[in-house]
Amino acid sequence: MTTSTTAATVTAASDVATPAGEARADGPADLAELTVRWLDALLASASIERIGSANWWPRATSALATAAATAESYPHAVSEACRKLEIDVLSLSSAELLAELEPQLVPRMREWSTCIERDAPYLVAMTRLRRSDRSTA
Numbered sequence: 001m002t003t004s005t006t007a008a009t010v011t012a013a014s015d016v017a018t019p020a021g022e023a024r025a026d027g028p029a030d031l032a033e034l035t036v037r038w039l040d041a042l043l044a045s046a047s048i049e050r051i052g053s054a055n056w057w058p059r060a061t062s063a064l065a066t067a068a069a070t071a072e073s074y075p076h077a078v079s080e081a082c083r084k085l086e087i088d089v090l091s092l093s094s095a096e097l098l099a100e101l102e103p104q105l106v107p108r109m110r111e112w113s114t115c116i117e118r119d120a121p122y123l124v125a126m127t128r129l130r131r132s133d134r135s136t137a
Contacts, residue, residue: 030104031108031111031112031115032115032119032122032123032126034101034104034105034112035064035112035115035116035123036123036126036127036130037097037101038097038098038101038105039060039063039064039081039123039124039127040097040127040130040131041093041094041097041098041101042063042078042081042082042085042087042090042094042098043060043085043127043131044091044093044094045082045085045087045089045090045091045094046059046085046086046087047086047087050086051085051086057124057128059084059085060085060124060127060128061120061121061124062084063080063081063082063084063085064081064116064120064123064124065116065117065120066080066081066084067080067081067084067116068112068113068116068117068120069113069117071109071113073106073109074102074105074106074109077109078098
């Protein structure tokens with residue numbers, strides 16, 4: 001499975017009829033894809049040695065859920081997720097991607113939070129597939 005296949009999975013599973021990589025700017029597929037990219041960026045800065053391989057995906061799920069439930073702002077969501085993932089400093093590439101996602105997520109924070117609360121296991125699974133695809137490519 002390739003990364004583009006994963007993107008198509010996110011789009012198809014959200015019942016939005018758009019080709020991979022072309023999710024509607026106002027639809028649930030867009031939020032799902034943005035969330036997968038957001039979590040992937042955070043995990044790129046997390047340490048498997050610090051979290052442990054057995055705790056990696058449960059911790060990712062917890063970080064996502066905590067960010068959605070407690071965040072009062074986008075910076076707060078990022079900070080809460082970093083705290084749960086034991087990230088002290090984000091890598092430059094993670095920081096750049098999170099900054100790129102900010103203008104797309106901030107206007108939809110309430111909707112984004114609802115999407116995460118409703119679909120967290122699915123969103124983590126899609127993130128896991130994306131990271132797996134990249135590591136085997």
